[in-house]
Amino acid sequence: MNPNRRQFLHASVASMALAAASGNAFAKSGKSHPHVVVVGAGWGGATCAKYLRLWDPGIQVTLIEPNPHFISCPMSNWVVGGFQDFDYLVKSYDNLPRYGIQMLQDLVIGVDADKQVVRTRGGRRIRYDRLVLAPGMEWMTETVEGYEDGAKAQKVMHAFRAGPETLLLRKQLEAMPDGGVFIIASPPRPGRCVSGPYERACAAAHYFKQHKPKSKIIMLDGDIDIVSKGPMFKAAWKEFYPGMIEHRPNNLAMGFDHREMVVRTEFEDVKGDVVNIIPPQRAPRLCKDVGVRNDALDRWCGIDFVTYESTSVPKVHVIGDPVLSNMPKSAHVSNNQAKICAAALIEILNDRQPLPTPVIGSTSYSITSDHTSGSIAVVMRYDPAKKAYIRQPEGGANTRHSELDFAYGRAWHENMWADTLG
Amino acid sequence: MTKQSPLAAAVLACLSMAGPTQAEDLHIKVIAATCVNCHGQGGQSLGAVPSLAGQDVAYLQTAMLEQRSGVRETTVMRRYMNGYTDTEIAKLAEHFSRLK
Ligand SMILES: Cc1cc2nc3c(=O)[nH]c(=O)nc-3n(C[C@H](O)[C@H](O)[C@H](O)COP(=O)(O)OP(=O)(O)OC[C@H]3O[C@@H](n4cnc5c(N)ncnc54)[C@H](O)[C@@H]3O)c2cc1C
Numbered sequence: 328m329n330p331n332r333r334q335f336l337h338a339s340v341a342s343m344a345l346a347a348a349s350g351n352a353f354a355k356s357g358k359s360h361p362h363v364v365v366v367g368a369g370w371g372g373a374t375c376a377k378y379l380r381l382w383d384p385g386i387q388v389t390l391i392e393p394n395p396h397f398i399s400c401p402m403s404n405w406v407v408g409g410f411q412d413f414d415y416l417v418k419s420y421d422n423l424p425r426y427g428i429q430m431l432q433d434l435v436i437g438v439d440a441d442k443q444v445v446r447t448r449g450g451r452r453i454r455y456d457r458l459v460l461a462p463g464m465e466w467m468t469e470t471v472e473g474y475e476d477g478a479k480a481q482k483v484m485h486a487f488r489a490g491p492e493t494l495l496l497r498k499q500l501e502a503m504p505d506g507g508v509f510i511i512a513s514p515p516r517p518g519r520c521v522s523g524p525y526e527r528a529c530a531a532a533h534y535f536k537q538h539k540p541k542s543k544i545i546m547l548d549g550d551i552d553i554v555s556k557g558p559m560f561k562a563a564w565k566e567f568y569p570g571m572i573e574h575r576p577n578n579l580a581m582g583f584d585h586r587e588m589v590v591r592t593e594f595e596d597v598k599g600d601v602v603n604i605i606p607p608q609r610a611p612r613l614c615k616d617v618g619v620r621n622d623a624l625d626r627w628c629g630i631d632f633v634t635y636e637s638t639s640v641p642k643v644h645v646i647g648d649p650v651l652s653n654m655p656k657s658a659h660v661s662n663n664q665a666k667i668c669a670a671a672l673i674e675i676l677n678d679r680q681p682l683p684t685p686v687i688g689s690t691s692y693s694i695t696s697d698h699t700s701g702s703i704a705v706v707m708r709y710d711p712a713k714k715a716y717i718r719q720p721e722g723g724a725n726t727r728h729s730e731l732d733f734a735y736g737r738a739w740h741e742n743m744w745a746d747t748l749g
Numbered sequence: 750m751t752k753q754s755p756l757a758a759a760v761l762a763c764l765s766m767a768g769p770t771q772a773e774d775l776h777i778k779v780i781a782a783t784c785v786n787c788h789g790q791g792g793q794s795l796g797a798v799p800s801l802a803g804q805d806v807a808y809l810q811t812a813m814l815e816q817r818s819g820v821r822e823t824t825v826m827r828r829y830m831n832g833y834t835d836t837e838i839a840k841l842a843e844h845f846s847r848l849k
Contacts, residue, residue: 378782382778659786662786663782663783663786666779666782666783667779670775670778670779674775682772682775682776682779684776685779686776686779686780686783686832686833686837687783688783688784688786688829688832690786690787690825702824702825704825704828704829705828705832706828706829706831706832706833707832708832719831719832720831721827721828721831722828722831722832723828725824729824731824732824734796734797735787735796735797735798735824735825737796737797738787738794738795738796738797738798739786739787739796739798741795741796742785742786742787742788742789742790742794742795742796742798743786745789745790745795746785746786746789746790749790
């Protein structure tokens with residue numbers, strides 16, 4: 328039997344077992360179990376699948392993800408700085424089936440929205456009552472001339488999806504001579520984890536300070552300033568790494584020559600020994616194919632903020648990084664959107680009205696060394712009249728890093744993992 | 750969704766009239782789910798952030814109000830608590846005090 332066929336049979340048996348196990352709910356409502364298919368088992372998708380089952384075992388949930396393991400972007404700068412091994416970022420999906428979630432290791436290649444069917448690379452066709460797309464981000468590498476050739480030659484990487492590129496960056500920093508130049512080029516908002524590049528500069532600086540103190544970090548920033556935790560980062564750089572990090576705002580990377588190791592911006596050519604370019608991002612191709620990547624710039628997915636249902640394709644919901652909104656694109660927010668979406672789906676699938684006024688919290692911790700962090704925290708409440716999530720007073724970043732924030736940030740990570748995958 | 754019998758439809762019609770209490774409970778349940786990212790699954794933290802599960806209800810409510818006003822010094826909680834109403838804070842205290 329070919330492996331796909333075997334997996335499919337396995338999934339069917341699991342689904343029958345599931346139907347038998349939740350027979351009570353079946354008897355109560357007198358209808359078959361609605362089926363929600365979730366695409367992508369990252370921070371958003373895995374959380375959504377888990378909470379759907381936790382809150383309504385009468386719903387059948389299939390979670391589709393090509394990767395055998397979960398790899399965390401949060402904390403991946405710890406690996407860049409050498410404070411943690413890569414293995415620390417890797418977690419198992421093994422607990423999710425215990426909630427009655429059917430996990431399929433496969434890649435979704437298309438959706439027939441009118442027939443409510445998902446198509447996979449493994450040849451499956453899976454029918455859904457509701458579809459949740461949580462596929463993360465796609466990198467617009469074509470906007471930086473020469474990036475793709477440089478990446479093939481392993482002379483540049485973004486390392487903004489944790490994996491082999493995280494390790495490649497770490498290896499190159501280790502191989503860099505003392506006195507070398509490390510370039511981090513980052514895009515303007517909106518994008519994944521806007522504080523990530525500055526956190527990365529801290530992680531690298533911490534390593535350089537101990538092992539290669541004559542080295543320099545040049546940040547070519549496509550944004551007008553450090554827009555998240557700016558005062559906190561600047562104070563930390565001055566205190567811990569004076570003279571080491573040079574931040575050049577309004578300086579978007581437009582090209583890269585990997586033979587010369589030169590990054591070209593609108594204003595200058597800058598030569599580096601290690602080059603990390605983070606291109607701008609957009610919702611992945613799949614979102615475009617399905618018709619949910621629908622904003623004027625063809626980058627993001629417009630959604631209803633109560634249900635996370637696409638504004639253009641019925642019964643298809645989108646959560647996490649691809650969403651068009653003023654919410655930060657972070658693991659914390661993806662995880663919380665997943666819960667709001669799960670709660671709304673449960674109401675919809677039980678013929679009730681979803682809650683009209685969701686409230687979401689947003690937080691991120693950024694390390695500034697191997698023992699200090701800064702934080703940002705804000706609550707946003709959905710206002711139906713304004714059709715927007717409104718930031719509540721007092722939210723924002725702290726201006727000083729601290730050891731206490733470092734300890735809490737670490738706990739955040741452990742608790743997030745448990746909440747998403749545990 | 751698939752076809753329904755008339756009886757099932759009638760039952761569903763009743764269910765769909767979720768009362769105000771049910772809606773409020775759901776509202777709190779979803780907010781509480783956004784606290785556990787930091788405070789741990791079921792309010793049981795795996796690290797330095799305090800666990801909330803099973804703490805005294807009055808203690809939790811006072812702690813949250815004092816964090817909001819700044820009487821209690823905090824790292825993140827003042828910024829967080831400013832986003833919630835007094836009623837939500839009271840209900841969240843109840844919610845977490847009931848967890849074991
Ligand atoms: C260096 C760095 C540091 C960060 N630090 C923090 C932090 O401290 N705190 C924080 O909150 N956030 C942080 N973030 C941001 C965070 O990682 C992202 O915002 C988060 O991963 C988004 O979650 P998501 O579920 O939307 O997407 P992802 O986590 O990217 O998950 C998407 C999943 O979908 C799968 N997928 C994609 N396409 C398909 C398909 N066609 N079929 C099936 N599956 C598919 C992918 O394999 C992936 O597993 C950081 C990011 C970086 C890069």
